[in-house]
Amino acid sequence: MNENIKDHDRIEKAFEITKIKQVGNISMKTNHYHDDYEIxxxxxxxxxxxxxxxVYDIKKGDLVFVEKNEIHKTFDAGAPYHQRILITFKKSYLNNILVEAKNYDLLSCFHGNANVLRLKTDEQKSIESLLSKMLYEDTHQVDSSSIFxxxxxxxxxxxxxxxxxxxPSYHIETTNLTHKRISEIITYINKNYGENLTLEFLSKRFFISTYYLSRTFKKVTGLNLNQYVNTIRIKAAEKLxxxxxxxxxxxxxxxxxxxxxxxxxxxxxxxGVSPLKYKKILS
Structure with a gap:
């Protein structure tokens, strides 16, 4: 079974909003990336x-912004359950509005350095009220729902x-030392994917045993080291x-x-396609 990670098999929807409550130690099996913006x-x-x-430590009232084609994954933080609202949308969904707002970056929340916004109590109420209206409209569709x-x-x-x-500037990045070390290794891979990045090479460079690196890398990213390196390389190849x-x-x-x-x-x-077919699709 293919364990990788670009969602080329997902049903194409320009906009989607969902609300889910999950009980127990739930983690995404792999990280992934896709052509949608995600909130x-x-x-x-x-x-x-x-x-x-x-890696960010997320709690109630946090908003997370994921740029399109950015690798991401959520995983268990020890809570007995969690409940979230997820919005995904394609840039084309807002095309007409983006043209109107040409001097205003409507998608600025995805382009900055802050992936997480920690909301105050009153801000949470405003956001939750608007999200509730969106959820209701999405599940009770009428003729005007699309534009609304x-x-x-x-x-x-x-x-x-x-x-x-x-x-204000909150420290939301994880304080977990294991997660921080894996983040350092991932940063190195993201910048040096053209090198011969083996498990042995990285374990020596970061003074970690191959067993520990292999186990903890999989836990944080959802992929083994080789799968992650391949993913970063293929993302770079797509851009080229x-x-x-x-x-x-x-x-x-x-x-x-x-x-x-x-x-x-x-x-x-x-x-999901060969490099040659991908190039033909682009042309």
Whole structure:
């Protein structure tokens, strides 16, 4: 079974909002990335949230913003249950509004350095009220629901942008030493994916046993080390296929593969198509 991680099999929806309560030690089996922007609001409980190369300790009243195609995963933080609201949407969903707001960055919450906004009690009430209206409208659809949901999402993003401007600087990144060490290793991988990044090399560089690194890396990211390295390399290859005229062999070498066959196999495993087909789709 393919354990990787780009959601190329998901049903394409321009906008989706869901509310879920889960009981027990629930963790996403793998981390993943997708073409949607994602907003995660924790109504109750505690979670760990891994985004790109950091782990955040999330609690009730926290808003999490995940840029499209950013690797992320939530996992258990020891709470008996948690309840969250999740919004995902494609940039195209707001195209007309983004054109109107050309001098205003409506998506600024995804572009800054803060992935998490810790809300005050009164701010939580405002956000939860708006989210409740969106959930109700989504589950009680009438002719005007589509445009009303779009208007409410726009209002939500403007409200969040204003809250972020005035937000104090909270230390939300994890204080767990194991998670911090894995974050350091992930940062290194993200910057040096073109190198020969083996388990043995990284364990020596960061003075960790191969067993400990392998076990804790999987726990935090949901992937083994080799799967994660492949994912970062393929993400980089996707960008190069989109933005350059480099041929597939050159791209394969540039992102760290010594074998074009291995590159092709990894690319298809993660994206669902071969590099050549991906390039044809883009053209």
């Amino acid at each position: 995660y609001y924790l109504l109750d409980g505690k979670r760990h949230y891994f985004i790109k190369d950091k 949901l779009k208007m409410m999402l726009t209002e939500f993003l403007i409200l969040v942008e204003r809250l972020l401007k005035n937000a 296929l989109f933005s350059t005229e480099l041929n597939i062999t050159n791209i394969s070498e540039k992102v760290g593969y010594r074998s074009i066959t291995h590159f092709g196999r990894a690319f298809k495993s993660i994206t």
